[in-house]
Amino acid sequence: MQASDFFTLPPSLAEFAPHFRADAAPWDWLREIVPALAARAFAEPLPPHGSGVQITGPVYLHPTVRLPHTATIIGPAWIGEGTEIRPGAFIRGQVIVGAGCVLGNACEFKHCLLLDRVQVPHFSYVGDSVLGNGAHLGAGAILSNLRLDQKSVTLRLPDGVVDTGLKKFGAILGDHAEVGCNAVLNPGTVLGPRALIMPAVAFGGYLPASTIAKMRTTVTLLPRRD
Numbered sequence: 001m002q003a004s005d006f007f008t009l010p011p012s013l014a015e016f017a018p019h020f021r022a023d024a025a026p027w028d029w030l031r032e033i034v035p036a037l038a039a040r041a042f043a044e045p046l047p048p049h050g051s052g053v054q055i056t057g058p059v060y061l062h063p064t065v066r067l068p069h070t071a072t073i074i075g076p077a078w079i080g081e082g083t084e085i086r087p088g089a090f091i092r093g094q095v096i097v098g099a100g101c102v103l104g105n106a107c108e109f110k111h112c113l114l115l116d117r118v119q120v121p122h123f124s125y126v127g128d129s130v131l132g133n134g135a136h137l138g139a140g141a142i143l144s145n146l147r148l149d150q151k152s153v154t155l156r157l158p159d160g161v162v163d164t165g166l167k168k169f170g171a172i173l174g175d176h177a178e179v180g181c182n183a184v185l186n187p188g189t190v191l192g193p194r195a196l197i198m199p200a201v202a203f204g205g206y207l208p209a210s211t212i213a214k215m216r217t218t219v220t221l222l223p224r225r226d
Contacts, residue, residue, distance in 0.1 A: 001157065003029060006174035006193060007132030010116040012080045012099035015040070020113075026172045026190070027155070027164050029130050033094050033113055037076040057093070068105075079103075086121070098133075111168070115175075129170035131177075138181035138199060145170035145187055153188040156205040164188065174209060 004022040013020075019036035020029050042058035049055070049067045057075025061067075065079050068087040077095040079085070086105040094111040097103065101114050104121035112126050115133045120126060122139035129143045137143075145168045147153060153169040155162040171185045174193035179185065183197045186204030191197070195207040198214045207213050 132175040143170035
């Protein structure tokens, strides 16, 4: 299983290509976010922004990034062309975002890589994760990144269990994967391209490409009252 099975690094992020190899395991891309940003010089001036947008540390914002009246951006962070940052977004370090993305209102992003056209529009948490081109999170979707016992995150894959050695690891979403509203992905979740998590589902493990995870429900019929 390698990164090229899930996504392709887009031209908008070409300067980071030496760090994100197609033949690496997709979760190994998480380890490269910090060195990829550390290797870059942040010399560009920031685009105009209001006093409600708080920016600290090394931050690159493409001149076409759309900024709201309120947001917090803590570097290092690199935000690509045509991306929209909505009110109340909290970008708290070690974040790389490609072109045409949406970083939504009241959403939090931390130590993550978003490829082109990723949509995270409303009330979500994205931590220690990689989201492929065109991936989408419904409102309130959470990518949980820390086990309750705080042990290293393991992956349940078709050919066995892999210990990643990562204490914090949210999810890998392949290109055009979808996560429904109020769904929760457990630490170490891997979704193939075009995989779909239905709304309000708690899911962990591996979901192959072009498959759907639905909630298992049991319905109990109450006695009829005449």
